[in-house]
Each structure stands twice: as structure tokens, then as C-alpha cells.
Amino acid sequence: MKFKLVIPFLALVFSNNVGAxxxxxxxxxxxxxxxxxxxxxxxxxxxxxxxxxxxxxxxxxxxxxxxxxxxxxxxxxxxxxxxxxxxxxxxxxxxxxxLSPYMKNLDGMRIVLNWGKNPYDLDSHLTFPGNHIYFQHQKGASSNLDVDDTDSYGPETITIENKRFGETYHYFVHDFSNKDNLSSNKLSASGAKVFVYVGQSLVKTYYIPKNKTGNVWNLFKINENGEIVDINNVISKTTQDIGINYADNDREEEVYVSNEDKKRALQLNRKGDQAYQNKDVDAALEFYKQAIEYYPTFGQAYGNLGLMYIKKGYKAEAIYANRKAITYASGNSINTTKASAYYNIAKIFENENDFEEALNYYKLAKELKENTVYDNAIIRVRNKIAQ
Incomplete structure (x- = not known):
């Protein structure tokens, strides 16, 4: 009898370590x-x-x-x-x-590309008006290619020191090793990952879509108001077309979220609310992050996350989270939600004495929702600019 009981136990222990x-x-x-x-x-x-x-x-x-x-x-x-x-x-x-050193600028961003052994050479590209940052042009307006890698693994790093309001930025990865092969699947099989940092935090990770054909990984845009628009698709481009407007391939990524995952996200969001009511900001922040993991387009959770970042003193991260809350705002009160998030961003810039940028975002808030608070804020920062 003892012998029969021991065998299943050993089998269970062995199965838990299969593949380790x-x-x-x-x-x-x-x-x-x-x-x-x-x-x-x-x-x-x-x-x-x-x-x-x-x-x-x-x-x-x-x-x-x-x-x-x-x-x-x-x-x-x-x-x-x-x-x-x-x-x-x-x-x-x-x-x-x-690893990315902490960034000090309020509206900066660092984009880091890593990949596997093959292909040998993947290139990071960042375009915005009058600028195309890549290996042949490594410095631009408040942006630069910090590290260029040509022999596998990476990193390739582009840093935006300060994003310019009113301008659209576009980030993509080109498979230089297969630049002439428009039907290559090597990029999709590269295991490439892109890490996006603001302030002290990793705020977004992109994984290369698998089983796709093409030599360009079209990742995201940053629109005129600073909101990140995820694209995340693999396309084909000739070398001559690299950096030229990809409008036909810039549709926002469609993210499928199951009802079960939405339910989990709502539960985690409520746990975050409860933790915040109990004055446990760290726990609340983690609950809101987990909610977003389950439901990546959960605008309310991003708004809550932005508030927690403010409480923690993470101002750059708070700006990022509020911008995502704007991107994913929905429902009958969409304009109110967006206006509130723009106001939160403006307040951060004003508190850091960046009055021009604060004015830009207070105006965006007012365009969406009439509110005497927004009117007074616009008057206040205009007076500060005039001093």
C-alpha cells in the first residue's frame, strides 16, 4: 500500500518540472x-x-x-x-x-529594441516633421539614436528628450538584413521586442507578431496631442520607401479582450479603488496595472493609474497614463473624461513651470468641455507667460 501511494507523488513532482x-x-x-x-x-x-x-x-x-x-x-x-x-x-x-537609466525630462521617451540571433541587423527608425532618426542620421531635434547594433540581439535605442507639441511621431523597425526581400518572414521570427520608457518606468512592451510576412515592423505613432496610437503590424517596404508616409498601414491595432478578462479587469480596478480608499497607493497602483494587463484598452484604469502616479510623484508616467486614458475614453461622458485628463496633464506642466505646454493642454480641455476651472487656468497661465 505504501509503495502504491509513493509512485503517484513522484510522478506529480516530476511532471511539475517537465521542460524546466x-x-x-x-x-x-x-x-x-x-x-x-x-x-x-x-x-x-x-x-x-x-x-x-x-x-x-x-x-x-x-x-x-x-x-x-x-x-x-x-x-x-x-x-x-x-x-x-x-x-x-x-x-x-x-x-x-x-536597462534604461531613469529619464529626467517630463515629456521624454526612450524606445529600446532587442531581438534574437537572426536576422543580424534590425534598425530602429523614428520620423517626425523635418526629422528621420536612424543609423545614417543619428541626431535630430531633441531626439537621437543612442545605440546602433548590427550583429544580432541589440539593443538599438532611440531617445526623445522632449516631444514637440503639435507634431506626429512614427516609430518602426526595418529588417536591414532582408531589406530586398519583401516576402521574408525572418523579421516575424526574430523574437524582437520593443520596450518603451518614460520617467523611471517601463510603460509598454511590444512583441513582434508571429507568422507574418514583411520586412518592416510598424509599431506606433504619437499624435499631435502626445497620445500613443498602437499599430503593431508587419508590412513590406522597399528601401526607397523607408520613412515615407505609411498611412495605408497605420490602422490602430485591434485588441481582442474576452468577457472573462474584462470581468477580471473590472474586479482588479475595484480592488485598486478600495486600496486607494485605504490610503495604500502602492497596492492601488499595482491593481490598476494588473487591470490593464487583462484589458489593455481600459481607459478608466489608465485614468486611475495616472492619479496614483501623481500621488507617487511620478510625473512623466502620470502624463503617459492620462494620455492613454484619453485614447481609450468611451461611453456617454467621453468628452468629460478626455477634458479631465487633458486638465490633469496641463496641471503637471504648470506645476513644473512649463507654462506654454500647460496652456496647450488647458486649451484642449476647454475645446471638449466648457468649465470655469479651465477658463481660469487659461487666464492664469497666460498671465504667467506674460510676466
Whole structure:
């Protein structure tokens, strides 16, 4: 009898570790070419369970015996003082990741591209009026290509020091290794990921769509009012067409969210509200982030997240979250919601003595909703500008 009871237990233990493997990574700086990051803390997490932590060595490398399979249900987490924490879905083994130093500018953004061994050369591109930032033109108006990589893995990094109000920005990735092959699927199979940072935080991660044909990954635009519009598709372009208007391929990404995931998001949003009422801002912030993970177009959760960022003093992140709340605003009170978010953004700029930018956003709020608060704010900042 004892023998019969032990066998199923052993089988269960064995099955829980099927597919488990060591995961080796290298950590570099996102803004200094080939600079390794030593003593970065690396951890693997799956279903809320975490592996032992490991520190990178003098070559920026570490190997973790995580006990978990290296698949999309496993997360890699990298932390280092004065750098934004990185969280990414695996597969991660033999990959290189880059950490972004904290950004100081209120309306800046850093965009970091990483990929696998093949193709060898993927290029980051950023276009906006009068500017095209890429390997042949690395500096532009308040924007630059910090790191260019031509031998696999990345990073390739573009930093926008200050976004210019009223101008549209467009970010995309070109498969330079297959620039002449419009029917290539190598880009889609590259395992490419793009990490977007504002302030001290990683605010968005894009994963290359799989099983697609094309040599350009068309990721997102930033519209005239600063709102990020996700596109996230793979298209084909000749070298001569790179950087030319992609209007036909710029449809906003359609995100499917199941009713079950929407229900989970609503529950998490309510938990965030309760945590905030209990004055636990950190817990509330995490609940709102989790709600957005389940429901990426949940405008109300973004608005709540923006408030928590303000409470934490994360002003750049608060601007980002309010812009997403504007993008995904819906329902009968859509104009009120958007106007309120524009007002929140304007108030941040005003408190930082950027009165011109504050005026721009107070005006946007007033265009959507008549309110004496907006009128008074416009008068106030105009007086400050005139002083």
C-alpha cells in the first residue's frame, strides 16, 4: 500500500518540472554601446512563484536554474538602482537585454529594441516633421539614436528628450538584413521586442507578431496631442520607401479582450479603488496595472493609474497614463473624461513651470468641455507667460 501511494507523488513532482531549464542572459546599457551592467538583479517568475535571485557578473551575464520552462508563461525581471526595472515574457535563454537609466525630462521617451540571433541587423527608425532618426542620421531635434547594433540581439535605442507639441511621431523597425526581400518572414521570427520608457518606468512592451510576412515592423505613432496610437503590424517596404508616409498601414491595432478578462479587469480596478480608499497607493497602483494587463484598452484604469502616479510623484508616467486614458475614453461622458485628463496633464506642466505646454493642454480641455476651472487656468497661465 505504501509503495502504491509513493509512485503517484513522484510522478506529480516530476511532471511539475517537465521542460524546466537553465536560463542565461546578458544585461547591457540601453544608452552606451556595449557597456555591460554588472550586479544587476535577475529573477525568473511564473504564476506568482519566483526563482532564486542572481546577480550579473563583470561581463553582465548570469545563469539561473529557475525550475521553470522557458516559455511565454514565464517572466524575466531585471532590476538595478537608478535604472528602470525590466519585465519581459520569455523565451529568454541566450538573449541580451538592456536597462534604461531613469529619464529626467517630463515629456521624454526612450524606445529600446532587442531581438534574437537572426536576422543580424534590425534598425530602429523614428520620423517626425523635418526629422528621420536612424543609423545614417543619428541626431535630430531633441531626439537621437543612442545605440546602433548590427550583429544580432541589440539593443538599438532611440531617445526623445522632449516631444514637440503639435507634431506626429512614427516609430518602426526595418529588417536591414532582408531589406530586398519583401516576402521574408525572418523579421516575424526574430523574437524582437520593443520596450518603451518614460520617467523611471517601463510603460509598454511590444512583441513582434508571429507568422507574418514583411520586412518592416510598424509599431506606433504619437499624435499631435502626445497620445500613443498602437499599430503593431508587419508590412513590406522597399528601401526607397523607408520613412515615407505609411498611412495605408497605420490602422490602430485591434485588441481582442474576452468577457472573462474584462470581468477580471473590472474586479482588479475595484480592488485598486478600495486600496486607494485605504490610503495604500502602492497596492492601488499595482491593481490598476494588473487591470490593464487583462484589458489593455481600459481607459478608466489608465485614468486611475495616472492619479496614483501623481500621488507617487511620478510625473512623466502620470502624463503617459492620462494620455492613454484619453485614447481609450468611451461611453456617454467621453468628452468629460478626455477634458479631465487633458486638465490633469496641463496641471503637471504648470506645476513644473512649463507654462506654454500647460496652456496647450488647458486649451484642449476647454475645446471638449466648457468649465470655469479651465477658463481660469487659461487666464492664469497666460498671465504667467506674460510676466
Amino acid at each position: 531549464q537553465d536560463i542565461s542572459v546578458q544585461v547591457l546599457s540601453a544608452v552606451e554601446k556595449d557597456k555591460v551592467i554588472s550586479n544587476a538583479e535577475v529573477m525568473i517568475q511564473r504564476n506568482g512563484e519566483s526563482s532564486a535571485k542572481s546577480l550579473t557578473n563583470n561581463q553582465g551575464r548570469t545563469t539561473i536554474n529557475s525550475g521553470f520552462p522557458d516559455d511565454s508563461n514565464t517572466l524575466l525581471i531585471i532590476k538595478k538602482d537608478n535604472y528602470s526595472s525590466l519585465v519581459v515574457k520569455c523565451p529568454c535563454n541566450d538573449m541580451t537585454y538592456a
